[in-house]
Amino acid sequence: MHIDPLEKKWLYITFGMVGLFLGAIFISALISGIHPPSNVETIDSARLHLSEEFAEDNLGVKIQSDGSIRVTMVAGRYGFFPRHITLPADTTITFRWASIDVLHGVHMPMTNMSTMVVPGYVAEVTTEFPKPGDYPMLCNEYCGTGHDFMWSKVTVVDKQTWERQHPSSKGDES
Amino acid sequence: MIDSQTRNLTLWNLSVAFVAFVVACFLGFYQVVERSGLFEFLKSERLYFTSVSTHGVLMAFVLTTFFIMGFGYYTAVTSLKRPVWKPALAWAGFGLTLLGTVMAAIPLVAGKASVLYTFYPPIQASPWFYIGAALLVVGSWVWCAIMVIMAVQWKKDNPGQPLPLAMYATTANALLWLWTSAGVAMEVVFQLIPWSLGWMDAIDPGLSRTLFAWTLHPIVYFWLLPAYTALYCFVPRAAGGYLFSDEMARFAFLGLLVFSLPIGFHHLYMDPEQGSGWKLLHGVGTFLVTVPTLVTGFTVLASMEIAGRLRGGKGLFGWIGALPWSNPMVLAAILAFLMLILGGFGGIINASYALNAMIHNTAWVPGHFHLIFAGTTIIMYFAITYHLWPRLTGKALYSNNLALVQLWTWFVGMTMLSTPWHVLGLLGQPRRISEVTYNSLLTLAWQPYELFMIMGGAVLLGSAILFAYLLIKSLGSTVAASDLEPAYAEPIHAPRDLPGWVENIKLWNVVIGALMLLSFGYPILQFFFLKTYDSIPWGY
Ligand code: HEM
Ligand SMILES: [Cu+2]
Ligand SMILES: [Cu+2]
Numbered sequence: 001m002h003i004d005p006l007e008k009k010w011l012y013i014t015f016g017m018v019g020l021f022l023g024a025i026f027i028s029a030l031i032s033g034i035h036p037p038s039n040v041e042t043i044d045s046a047r048l049h050l051s052e053e054f055a056e057d058n059l060g061v062k063i064q065s066d067g068s069i070r071v072t073m074v075a076g077r078y079g080f081f082p083r084h085i086t087l088p089a090d091t092t093i094t095f096r097w098a099s100i101d102v103l104h105g106v107h108m109p110m111t112n113m114s115t116m117v118v119p120g121y122v123a124e125v126t127t128e129f130p131k132p133g134d135y136p137m138l139c140n141e142y143c144g145t146g147h148d149f150m151w152s153k154v155t156v157v158d159k160q161t162w163e164r165q166h167p168s169s170k171g172d173e174s
Numbered sequence: 175m176i177d178s179q180t181r182n183l184t185l186w187n188l189s190v191a192f193v194a195f196v197v198a199c200f201l202g203f204y205q206v207v208e209r210s211g212l213f214e215f216l217k218s219e220r221l222y223f224t225s226v227s228t229h230g231v232l233m234a235f236v237l238t239t240f241f242i243m244g245f246g247y248y249t250a251v252t253s254l255k256r257p258v259w260k261p262a263l264a265w266a267g268f269g270l271t272l273l274g275t276v277m278a279a280i281p282l283v284a285g286k287a288s289v290l291y292t293f294y295p296p297i298q299a300s301p302w303f304y305i306g307a308a309l310l311v312v313g314s315w316v317w318c319a320i321m322v323i324m325a326v327q328w329k330k331d332n333p334g335q336p337l338p339l340a341m342y343a344t345t346a347n348a349l350l351w352l353w354t355s356a357g358v359a360m361e362v363v364f365q366l367i368p369w370s371l372g373w374m375d376a377i378d379p380g381l382s383r384t385l386f387a388w389t390l391h392p393i394v395y396f397w398l399l400p401a402y403t404a405l406y407c408f409v410p411r412a413a414g415g416y417l418f419s420d421e422m423a424r425f426a427f428l429g430l431l432v433f434s435l436p437i438g439f440h441h442l443y444m445d446p447e448q449g450s451g452w453k454l455l456h457g458v459g460t461f462l463v464t465v466p467t468l469v470t471g472f473t474v475l476a477s478m479e480i481a482g483r484l485r486g487g488k489g490l491f492g493w494i495g496a497l498p499w500s501n502p503m504v505l506a507a508i509l510a511f512l513m514l515i516l517g518g519f520g521g522i523i524n525a526s527y528a529l530n531a532m533i534h535n536t537a538w539v540p541g542h543f544h545l546i547f548a549g550t551t552i553i554m555y556f557a558i559t560y561h562l563w564p565r566l567t568g569k570a571l572y573s574n575n576l577a578l579v580q581l582w583t584w585f586v587g588m589t590m591l592s593t594p595w596h597v598l599g600l601l602g603q604p605r606r607i608s609e610v611t612y613n614s615l616l617t618l619a620w621q622p623y624e625l626f627m628i629m630g631g632a633v634l635l636g637s638a639i640l641f642a643y644l645l646i647k648s649l650g651s652t653v654a655a656s657d658l659e660p661a662y663a664e665p666i667h668a669p670r671d672l673p674g675w676v677e678n679i680k681l682w683n684v685v686i687g688a689l690m691l692l693s694f695g696y697p698i699l700q701f702f703f704l705k706t707y708d709s710i711p712w713g714y
Binding site for chain 1 (some may be wrong): 288295297379383422444449453464469473522528536602603608610611612613615670671700704706709
């Protein structure tokens, strides 16, 4: 066998680069705790109305006792329900999603709120929104001929405004 | 000249591939125009998704499979210098693949299978579509078997000799495809067909997506390997030089075969049904598989530099100018490289465990794979075809200059199409939409990019028509081809004392099997002990 010295050098460079990329990924994953949505949790998509969490009356924005926020939403042809929600900026928010019909994907452009919503599974994303504003919430997986029309709205308001509107959100249980 | 049996086999396979290609390019052009929203009267979601489903299936499954089979028969016969093993079987495989294609195409065109080329359940297509797709794959397995058997027989007759490099690559690709297609085959046979025939009420979309992800990554290497084969085996000689290293080329093909398989979960980063540890594991593998591609980049560039210097090129970059840019094979290689470098940057972002969230399922993704698949891979398919056509038909190519124009326009068109597509993705536009209905200021920024994409699509369509025109016109050419001999590049160092394991098919199958068990075993098994809820079929 014959490996040229130049080839050897290039191989070192190659492995160096790959090592660098993987290093960055491991640091963000293991130290900063950045992971894609991966809670393996099943749910009966045909009976969401009978489930406690995803029943129609329980959807929407809920303030948790530790001040963090939980948003429970359902994806179904062709919309995300509730159709419009308001959230505070700079706050840890956990989204929980279930589909009532087919495969959907949900993305808020310019943020990292992104996950697939697979029927039979609960999708969960935790994130923060640094910038207040109006965001569209779009379906990004083909789900039928109405796919183009599948979107809802999210308004992110600054934290002070939110706290004024929701006096119970100051962290202490009320 | 090679025997007429092989010539016909290759010609027929390539012809089916290119008929599919040209039809699909017309659809592609319609799609960029429709989705721009500039032409009110064109608006139709139904038609758009029928078209994208057909375009995707024709490009990703029909063009590629037939092209690879045709090129494989040529490579096997010319590099091993022996006839096709059981030509009747090869024709049967061709017939079966074609039958599957027609069976799937009819419901597709009729709008009864608008489920896109990824056909994610629980949206359901006509059973004919799934059965056709299964037959297409089974037909291609016949080709795989013939390639592997020819390689093994040659080894038996030439003990101690390494396989010719082109055949080494082709055999690796045949094995790769057998392993790759197993995932989607399981999905189609055990889930989609029985479910679409009504024998099963419901199936688990989580399991389907996992099995599809098994196929979805290595399939791109199945498409890419013929392009790499040409880069290693044709380009150095066409450029007037030698292959820098035959042995590294083998390691690259081996690396692609082994490491492209156990990494499909980078397509599932955003999915809820798989745990983060498995995603991270596949993410690491995804970065490892860049190594053989970076090695390929090095070897091919080094070979080109040798050629440029042999032709009198001087200085750090002077050799680039000294290359024979008027040779279609060399020109295509240079353009393919440029697109590969750009596409590689994008690929690193897609592959990144955390960064993926930013571009997942946005317009960035079709932008990326048009650049690297429709760009890098397909431009090499064009060059291979210009190389083979005279050798198959005995007639000279109608016009070398038109071939150069065709390659340049493909490159320019693909750049114009895919650059704005990437930007649209970063601006938040989702993929697979036929119009923009979102009532948001954000979408105002999208419009100029759509316009640019239409121009790119028009250039590409023109280029595709020119390609077909050249091939057809060459058939009627009265000038006989001057050189009918196969033209494989000579390596600087012939492979010597290659360790036996490099060509040990059994060993590599065991290694792949073990890696697949490690990376897919538990993730597939979990669906059988989790309490899962299946989905009934839905229309679209
Ligand atoms: C005339 C040239 C081409 C044009 C204008 C074009 C345009 C398009 C458009 C607009 C889409 C729809 C994407 C979406 O809705 O998100 C698409 C999809 C697709 N294209 Fe092309 N394309 C061309 C050539 C090719 C080639 C040569 C290939 C590969 C060999 C290819 C492979 C695909 C695939 C696999 C899809 C399906 C994507 C999906 O289902 O999301 N295209 N193309
Ligand atoms: Cu959708
Ligand atoms: Cu992949």
